[in-house]
Amino acid sequence: MIQVDQALHIIQENSFKMRAVKLKVNKALGFVLAETVFSPINMPPFRQSAMDGYAFVQGEDEYYKVIGGIQAGSHSDPHLQENEAIRIFTGAYVPNHADTVVMQEHVKREEDLITIEKMPQKGANIRAKGEQVEKGALVLEKDTVLSPAAIGYLACLGIIDVLVYQQPKVAILVTGSELIEPGKKLKKGKIFESNSVMLQAALISIGIRKTKVFRVKDKLKSTKKAIKKLLSNFDVILISGGISVGDYDFVKEALVKNDVEELFYKINQKPGKPLFFGKKGEKLVFALPGNPASSLTSFYVYVLPALKKRMGFEEIHQTEILRKSNATIQNPNGKTLFLKGLYDGTHVTVLESQSSAMLNTFAIANCLVVVPYDTTQIRKNQFVRLLPLN
């Protein structure tokens, strides 16, 4: 049995980035760049007016004759003489010979004549060619996570494809003869199977949509066969249940028979002690406890960082935050506790009903409160670490 920190370290060391693939920029939200991107163009591609106003060559005079107009998108390039100005709009091409744009609010216009009432500095209100980024210059570094702003930035440079780390395909394998599908009739001794839909939702919440659910009977042969198939078709396998020491728990044996290397099994924590992590090549296997709250806790604490590593993230651990505890928390058994909690700007309350079989408090929690194994008590108003749940 290992401690939480050791388990997280083992995950960090044994999870590898997926291969790089080309993706359309408009499909790349949340992906991580697998290349450094340089600009194919100058942006702006030409000297651009930053205002609605008038472009002119700055001279001695305050009076100018308006000889035409340039709408944004127009490609006209009139030659301006002394004392001539041209009506211009935000984003429009500034004629070669103009050196300044005055905003319309600072101009009095009478017919074709304008009087500049507040003379701007020479060069004012013109965005230089390549001001945002020059052709060939760095746009975004490798390993940047593509946010809406980053997507917009790439698009405004005319870039339509980017190299990103592929999304892992994730299989969820559900074991347990006591489980029946929600919507069917509940028979004596059975309960509804909810871990698969819960884990799929958790995967979607981090942007992973390539998931598939499989079910297997609590028999060694079928479990072994199912794991074999999943290992060849998926990048990460989440097995739900069947990993404790009961006579009918075949998962561990089936993993061994499939040459899945055990990296750890059992963590000194509550909930989620019987957690298995292994690998075969670059494929990762988590066998999660069958109890729903244990399963989801294990997902947030261990599966999430492993997936983020595979997705190419440099920062795979969620940022812990500190809050004052609203009550004393006891931890007499020397295990690291992950407790469902509700936090606000200053404090956190540990919710009642922390049973690993129950989701009722998890459903309204907004964080997991972390009590380390070597902390026997957290006093009221003492700071405690927590993992926010989005």
Added chain:
Amino acid sequence: MIQVDQALHIIQENSFKMRAVKLKVNKALGFVLAETVFSPINMPPFRQSAMDGYAFVQGEDEYYKVIGGIQAGSHSDPHLQENEAIRIFTGAYVPNHADTVVMQEHVKREEDLITIEKMPQKGANIRAKGEQVEKGALVLEKDTVLSPAAIGYLACLGIIDVLVYQQPKVAILVTGSELIEPGKKLKKGKIFESNSVMLQAALISIGIRKTKVFRVKDKLKSTKKAIKKLLSNFDVILISGGISVGDYDFVKEALVKNDVEELFYKINQKPGKPLFFGKKGEKLVFALPGNPASSLTSFYVYVLPALKKRMGFEEIHQTEILRKSNATIQNPNGKTLFLKGLYDGTHVTVLESQSSAMLNTFAIANCLVVVPYDTTQIRKNQFVRLLPLN
């Protein structure tokens, strides 16, 4: 011209929740419950073993004869006599006559006989019927946001449909004759159109996938016609560009002609001053500045709360956090500033290049630093408010 807080108040007052629709639980992640949910079953539905071990009737003796086994999911209900025990597994049905389960680690077994080495309390390791929730009892309150845990909780009760607030259909209408699609050849005077892909990404990042992009020429007639069509088919309309005071900006006139009621136009802020917000019935219209950084800032500060209100969220404003500024920030012009920044656990750095036309810093920012209009200076190491981006 109004202040930021007034604008946010007007949005709060004029945005209404969408109508309620029935949705499959497995599609409901991130939706908001439009009904209070009560449990259709007891959960657990029967007395359930919380351990792998042995069920028995507690008596005087420490020796028991094992007369069989109950796997999880089995429906057998053997009648236990005194000094009889039954092998049982986590999640399994505890026979009617048993009153205690001992975990296997506390038992020595020889053939059919077990010796209980550490006698548990009467009733130990049995989850009572309805312990998590009783039939008819409250499961989740109206207005709960459905997290992965909440989805799992509903599923474990066999619930397959829930009533949630519908997702708004969002149209993005792009104006601007200077814009051409990324991937096409860039002509003189033109720039690549990036706001639509950026705004779609921002919408997806909050779970809204029902979006569609439309383009219109900078002409009053076509703009008017496009807005009319969108008002009848979408719940929220985001118009990109064409809202400033240039001669070619027809959007405002086209909105008036379509009987869109103006709720505000222009906010005392930088970037994003020329922002329009209006409504027609429950349909909302935002006309966003065409400059990409202004557009995205307006999205995060104003469109996002309006969408969250429509999606049914009770808490529509993002929680602001406080960090110490790494440098002095000047605000001489009496406008509220939204500055692209990078924050960590304690400090925030305002990034260089805050031009409203540029996305280069927005692409790597993780927050917007908020400097109120009536704060002329924030000193180094003074606390400043910020809006985290994701």
